[in-house]
Amino acid sequence: MRTPLILLPLVALAACTVGPDYGGPAPAGAARPPAGFVRAADGTINAAPGVAPWWNTLGDTALDELERRALAANPNVQIAEARLKQARASMRLERANGLPSGNAQATFVHAQLPGVNFGGSGGGGSTALNLYNAGFDASWEIDLFGGQRRKVEAAQASIGAAEARLADAQVSLTADIAQTYINLRDRQQRIVLARQAAERQHAMLKLTEQRHTAGTASALDVERLRNLAEQSDAAILPLTAERDAYLNALATLVGEAPGALDAVLGDTRAVPLPPAQVAVGDPAALLQRRPDVRAAERQLAAATAKIGVAEAAKFPRLSFMGLIGIGGSKPGDLFDLGNLSAIAAPQLSWNFLDFGRNAARVGQAEGARDEAAAQYRGAVLGALRDAEDSLSRYAARRLTVASAARSLASADRAARLMRQRFDAGTATMIDVLDAERQRASAEQSLSQATAVMTNDYIAIQKALGLGWETARP
Numbered sequence: 001m002r003t004p005l006i007l008l009p010l011v012a013l014a015a016c017t018v019g020p021d022y023g024g025p026a027p028a029g030a031a032r033p034p035a036g037f038v039r040a041a042d043g044t045i046n047a048a049p050g051v052a053p054w055w056n057t058l059g060d061t062a063l064d065e066l067e068r069r070a071l072a073a074n075p076n077v078q079i080a081e082a083r084l085k086q087a088r089a090s091m092r093l094e095r096a097n098g099l100p101s102g103n104a105q106a107t108f109v110h111a112q113l114p115g116v117n118f119g120g121s122g123g124g125g126s127t128a129l130n131l132y133n134a135g136f137d138a139s140w141e142i143d144l145f146g147g148q149r150r151k152v153e154a155a156q157a158s159i160g161a162a163e164a165r166l167a168d169a170q171v172s173l174t175a176d177i178a179q180t181y182i183n184l185r186d187r188q189q190r191i192v193l194a195r196q197a198a199e200r201q202h203a204m205l206k207l208t209e210q211r212h213t214a215g216t217a218s219a220l221d222v223e224r225l226r227n228l229a230e231q232s233d234a235a236i237l238p239l240t241a242e243r244d245a246y247l248n249a250l251a252t253l254v255g256e257a258p259g260a261l262d263a264v265l266g267d268t269r270a271v272p273l274p275p276a277q278v279a280v281g282d283p284a285a286l287l288q289r290r291p292d293v294r295a296a297e298r299q300l301a302a303a304t305a306k307i308g309v310a311e312a313a314k315f316p317r318l319s320f321m322g323l324i325g326i327g328g329s330k331p332g333d334l335f336d337l338g339n340l341s342a343i344a345a346p347q348l349s350w351n352f353l354d355f356g357r358n359a360a361r362v363g364q365a366e367g368a369r370d371e372a373a374a375q376y377r378g379a380v381l382g383a384l385r386d387a388e389d390s391l392s393r394y395a396a397r398r399l400t401v402a403s404a405a406r407s408l409a410s411a412d413r414a415a416r417l418m419r420q421r422f423d424a425g426t427a428t429m430i431d432v433l434d435a436e437r438q439r440a441s442a443e444q445s446l447s448q449a450t451a452v453m454t455n456d457y458i459a460i461q462k463a464l465g466l467g468w469e470t471a472r473p
Contacts, residue, residue, distance in 0.1 A: 025373065132329070188269070191236060274457035304369050325341050394457055411442040
């Protein structure tokens, strides 16, 4: 069968693709690289590229194992992986939708027709009729104006967005694991120091009670120290509750029931310290590493492609349908080529009188594209702000830790001097215990400041997207 001449120009249009071509996102306006990328005079920041498993820089084997288990079993990561699987399946479906479809079928029909006599004789009897048929039909819609190609393009971009969301889930998870682990070690260490301070406080109370019995201390001194001892005991309780909460949080983050890690992480360890230098990479790589920015960019690409899908619906549609069948009233007719029938039916349809429906769909798609562009710009600005804020906080926290370390050194010297005075007989044991208590308090402050500094280091890794290693071109 020859193709009608009127269809030839339409077939020639099959290489056309309507709608805007995606050329990448627009610049994010006044966005600038974080100042931390250029402020490196103190040597704490350099331009070395960051590593993907950034938590290894903390040098804690227990944390490394937690990160490994969490990436393998965390429900949020598994949800993101499942969504990526769905996106890839949608991509395969859209590719298949652009190809012909065919169906094979076999039919047997038995009919009992009352009052019908195909032999021509009179009578009101009934006639039995059998029909055997086997056939194959195929259909194919020609993608004249690229609507299906735009669907495939949108599906490809959606896969990229799903991959970026998976990366974002992994970055967030690794940061949450590390920060929760740091808080756990901080609480464990502070509990030990708080108990030591409480023991010294009770020892001071006991000595003061002895002095009160001997008449060398007042009842007011005893009550004052008893109040301090009670406060020291009470300070341990919230630290213990927080420690248990962090243990439960780590268990759920690695996909276990609360309490599953109590035996593994029950021993007290020091808070791991960040490296001397923070590798942040170059400014251009920031937006390439941040998974949320990459996801927003892929969403913009998908929304742009969907405009072409809506545009293509405004134009004529050309489809072909073919049917081949063979059969008759007897089973042997299925093998008689003389009973073969074939039908080819090209069809051209055009919904030109839609009263603006397709134009409205195009407007919706353009609005969705504009929304995705604004979301991308917001993601870029948010990423730059996160990087700037985290670098500034980390720089300030290093100074806080240095100050806390100097305070602890001063408390150490004061405790040694007080011990020397006690040995020389010019100070009492209460004075020595009080100096030790102040030293323990300074040590708690240093532990807390160190934990906050390490958490700020973790926040830098999350802000820079260093928990995910992008594939090299």
